Amino acid sequence: MESLKETSIAQIKPIPGLYISDRFAARSRLLLRSLGITHILSVTQEEDVPPLNSSANPNADPDIKQIQYVMKHIPIYDDPTEDILIHLEDACDWIQNCLSTFSPTNKDNDNANEATEKEKNGGGGVLVHCTQGISRSGAVIVAYRTY
16 A cells, blocks of 8 residues: 655645645655645656556555546656746646635545545646656746736
8 A cells, every 4th residue: 555655745835725746746646635636737748747547557546436637748848948938827727727626625534425525526636746846846836826
């Protein structure tokens, strides 16, 4: 079974439902589920996009109902010459649309009915990640914060 201590995701405190992480945390179904994250924005190269909607995911726990994540990929390499500005409006619009359906639940109560209701309504947290969870994902978060 997967451990929550192996990876971490940071909540963006002023924006309920918005989170940031690296590529490893973005692959942790257990961690994503514990935070109510259902939407993932990958600001990475293709190989760093988490294979969460794949049935071949080795981290999948057969006892947990598998969530179909809403995913968006913006192909930006970790290179100082990459032009991230041309992607920011699209990224911010996507985050805004996802968060508009977000309805926070009591995270201390791991009630399956609450999770099911949240999934039915399309609401869930949004995770923005890049390779290390620093520059590209951070730039998108800052852009969204000022959006």
